[in-house]
Amino acid sequence: MTHQVEPQTGGGSPQRRSGGVRPMHTLALVGVGVVGVLIAFWVLSSIAGVLWGIVKVVVIVAVLAGLVWLLFGRRRS
Numbered sequence: 001m002t003h004q005v006e007p008q009t010g011g012g013s014p015q016r017r018s019g020g021v022r023p024m025h026t027l028a029l030v031g032v033g034v035v036g037v038l039i040a041f042w043v044l045s046s047i048a049g050v051l052w053g054i055v056k057v058v059v060i061v062a063v064l065a066g067l068v069w070l071l072f073g074r075r076r077s
Contacts, residue, residue: 021029
């Protein structure tokens, strides 16, 4: 005995639309993207700020060391 099952066309559970992004999903993706970009800029600017601070300290120490070397070097000769 064979039973044939016919697909439900009218009643039953609603069919989901596939192949499209819902507006709320699009809004969520844009929001996550904007927040991600802001965090990335904040982190990169923080890293750049720390590196720039280190470079400034190194330059100041080098200039002071050069001045001390010039002053003490001239006294010896």
